[in-house]
Amino acid sequence: KMPHNFWCYSDCVTYLPTEMRDKLRKWREDNSRNSEQIVDVGEELINEHSSKLGDDIWIIYEQVMIAALDCSRDDLAHTCLQELRRQFPDSHRVKRLTGMRLEALERKTQQPKNPPAARKRKISILKALGKSAEAIRELNEYLEQFVGDQEAWHELSELYINEHDYGKAAFCLEELMMTNPHNHLYCEQYAEVKYTQGGLENLELSRKYFAQALRLNNRNMRALFGFYMSASHIAASPKVSAKVKKDNMKYAAWAATQINKAYRLAGRGTKENKCSVKAVEEMLESMQITMS
């Protein structure tokens, strides 16, 4: 067995029970989660020197029990728990410890069956077979357990988009934006989903999030075009006030300038994309005519 902590190197040195007890106290006060060390020291203390510990023994039992669960030493955890239950039969605190042990046992029986990598592979196979509904269901289950897996959240948003379930796609993207507030792509994708959902309220939301994406990355062309299009559509809507119309026409005009600028810059020196430059210019002109 490899020495896993400082203690083992000094096997020849015997520590006094008082020193071991002090070490345990220090670790309690520092809230150290060095569970393996705690188990090492605590187990010896409990087995060999319990009579010398006085009232400290109970808090030591608790400390060692928790550490033992961390190290999958259920035998030791059980022993400690038994002693505590015997001494404090109605204690709420002891009941909580019992709960902790049960949870740890449950986790042990669940985990080996479906490690995350295997589940993710199953999901990509389902996707490749075109079984979107099942892939979505599995991915949702996976995310209940691994709620921080960004890649999985994005995967799920893509699946929902493919299924035209824009509401749920938006939910996934909201999750991603919350945990990755500086990622311009999530803002832009969220805006695209809102735009697709349609209606005045969603269009205004989409414009706001396209704007946010641009703030985070002013070279995001999808966001720039999206901002232009959403503002244009809002301005052209018969349901908006004169002020909203005016504001959105201003936004659209600003965006059109930026787009033209970007394309002129891109077209400099290359004959290649003259077509796209001309097409964009004309497109922007024709959209302005329909708007005014």
Add this chain to the structure above:
Amino acid sequence: MGEVELSCRAYVKMYLHACLFPRVSINGLLLSSSPAGGAVYVTDCVPLLHSHLSLAPVTQLALTQVDVWCSQTQQRIVGYYQANACASDSSPTPCATRIADKIAEQFENAVLLMLDGSKMSPDYRVPPIVMYERKDSRWILKDKHTIMLRQWEETRDIAGQMLESGDHALLVDFDSHLDDITRDWTNQKLNAKIAELASPANGSI
């Protein structure tokens, strides 16, 4: 309904588009530089997307831009193509019919073309395509005998050759253009390469 002919250039670019993004759905527009009326001659195509096909903004943008480009170059949008991520499924998705419907509003004899991924093996003998036409507001399978590919074997060989030499990496779809607007979604370079490889009989426009 009427006859549809698919040019070498249109077929090769669609094929290369599908090969460039093999694990996702892709789509694009079919264009014609021939006068309307009679047979529909698909002379070119514009590859559009390889992500988020069902989201509106980029699709709307692309349709508008291609429309403008077409009017500048005496072409018209006559159809839509799509290849599904799941190669064994070549049926049109709601997204496909929706866009094709829009095209049909402007062009009566519009065609919807699905690439059949399961038939795209290296030595496929028939064109891996399934075509639909619009009848009574529905898209129905087109009679295979009304679909023409002149010099099919040469076209197929050109597509295979370009794939092998890595030319599909030169293809620019609208998605890629938005990632880098210096890239040309009209694919003039690729068109030139295809024209070089095609014999005069294989109708370069």
